[in-house]
Amino acid sequence: MRSVVLLLLGVQLAYAGTHSLKYLYTSVTGDPDLPEFTAVGLVDGVQFMYFDSNAKKAVPKREWIRQNVGEDYWERKTQNCIGDHQNIQILRQWFNLSQGVHTVQQMLGCEWDDQTGATEGFESFGYDGEDFLSLDLKEMRYISPVQQGSITVEKLNKDKGQIENNRNYFSTVCIEWLQKYVEYGKSSLQRKVSPQVSLLQKSSSSPVACHVTDFYPSGVTISWMKNGEEHHEDVDLGELLPNEDGTFQKTSTIRVSPEEWKNNKFSCVVQHQGETKTVDKRDSLPIMPIVGVLVAVVLLIAIGVIVFVVYKKKQGFKPVSGSDDGSNSSARPQA
Template sequence: MRSVVLLLLGVQLAYAGTHSLKYVYTGVSGVTGFPEFTTVGLVDGVQFMYFDSNEKKAVPKTEWIRLNEGADYWDSETQINIDEHQVFKNNIEVVREWFNQSAGVHTYQHMYGCEWDDQTGATNAFRQLGYDGEDFLSLDFKEMRWISPVQQGFKTVQRWNNNRGYIESDRNYLSTECIEWLQKYVEYGKSSLQRKVSPQVSLLQKSSSSSVACHATGFYPSGVTISWMKNGEEHHEDVDLGELLPNEDGTFQKTSTIRVSPEEWKNNKFSCVVQHQGYSGGGKIRPIEEDSLPIMPIVGVLVAVVLLIAIGVIVFVVYKKKQGFKPVSGSDDGSNSSARPQA
């Protein structure tokens, strides 16, 4: 009887000291039963705040932000996002016209934030915008200039790059204010954000002739490596690595799937290797026989995707619009309204 071997290894990942603050705004048109606009705030990949246009109220999603920020903070976040919703409603329609599209389902997304290494002090930042899942505009933080991969964005790029006040405002927020808020949030949630939770790993297969999925879930922080080995050597052929997905409890999950013929399975030994800094068992090897593989594959992943959409963390790619966005003034809370474009 052939077997599939599962290895869990503990490693100290190089980016263990890097923290991030990220906001994702998503506007959706042409969809019923789903919020037209959502905002998600994440620290180190963990959602700490949420807003949607149905409830019209910014709410905490972690205990550490709930305990450290009061009513004024949440009132300010709520008002910012109500205003942002109106901007996004207009922007989706304008960009749709620029792309000469008919009415229907369209997405308009803006993602921005900063990173800070608590060991070296190094910082970085990003601001990206996208439309219908494709890159539309992005800010080159080192050069402090806007770029666009599509012709529809060229006019906005030129206009924004000529607005030095807008550029300097963005630089100040991303390099200073964003980092200060990130450091504050990390301090708020250090007992939670600095924890290490080992992954739970399963091998899932429908039948002896179908692909095998190596599914790691429940781990924290998010840094994980899933790889396959064939007869003790690294194997990359016919391997699909899935996206990192959040779980409802703040942990993460990820799946790697391998497609191998029954004959190849029979004549070779395959291993799934999962590496994560939370695992401290020192190289545990657990063989899983073919007959013990579950009949239903990756149900948890499918559920997680539904949850992902439900909480508004819709990670397509980010977008922004072209013709005359007007930045509004910055805020005094943890998010930034200084680069929220308006058509």
Template structure:
């Protein structure tokens, strides 16, 4: 679509806008479509009916323009020729220029994410192009739509896309059933089964015995270090200075007799 806005100054009622929009389409079967329309002060005004070479007035004020342009059939013929020939040629040229980008096909990367053992599970698909993707859930091989929330399609900085679908299941449901996230993109199907080894989490289930052993090891290291330091100072003949001695010595040096 191409849009052009003109600002017209009227001596009687201020500034007004005159907008032109036009565009063309070329379908896979070779059929062509195009539109050519005008707006006035942000409202539809008059548009071209390419098949009948007539103009459609969108408001009573546009009827005068409609009759004036239809009286000169060459205006509609000229715009139709542009939409079906020149516009299509430029469209095909730009498609060739961007062929590598427009026709690329990048498969999605699928990850299963969970914040905690009791929270919902997210199926995150990212890095795919083009944007057409389907994310669904299955339970024991059957489509499952309960407690499922599909997020919005989000563009990535590199031009690819990402989307997240979340399912809410209890730990018992997850343990006793087979849940799968199914991602379909450009004829490719990626199925990820919700198992403990495939779900990425922010928590770690470490046995309490290992935690206690680690804490005990740290405490033992601290005690050993303190004892070793005392033995080292004793061998050097280190003698601690009392606070009172330190204070008296300091006063003696700070107040010398004249």
């Protein structure tokens, strides 16, 4: 019998918080199996649009956006994404890429606290999985953590028109569209779905995985307890992954010998939106019977969402300019 402890801390905690609008762009060269360019739009971590350079058309990924915007919106979004693709091609020239497979990943967006009204913008991008450039919003200038980025920084910071465009985008355009999107999708975005928690183990000598899935919103904390005390040794926390239905999944794995697992009381504690669930080793299940289910879930995830996972793992990102649909597209100065 699964041991579950629920601690409800109130409705306000469940709904208060910061909303986010993010655009993730990935350019890949040297790999014929992937589109050269993909664009993903997310509101509160949920994908609502997708574009790639093969299809050359922006498409909705959630019913709430499909119902609230017209065809002109998608035509505009398509042209913006085509422009973003061209921008990245210019950036690639600045990077002076060598032969082989390379990635340029870019991310921009904004956050809005629906309780305090506070807002914040962010923009950065990376090359081959490493941070390359970011926009300092206080100084309104680009900075780079690596020496190789100095030439690109100098070129971007000389474009005063683009800098002013950035200022308008992050302070006004992005926030206005984020608020629209939150209103469009409020029945979905403001819902609360409690997580399903399972302990999975392939064999007695394998690591034990605490698999948390089907929860929304995305904020979740997973921790381990040993004999009633917090345990951090040999624990690995996995990435947050999206499910096809808009919920999320995440896994924390603990490496422990069969003897230690048998002779001690280990528990996985999951906290989500004011609710706490605890499962212990009596709830362990063999992992093999459910592998097919997990693989099926992954296969159902759109390639645009996969780009999001790559971004989270590699921390790479994108440059800027304002548009009237919350994305950011304009031609960069030629190299």
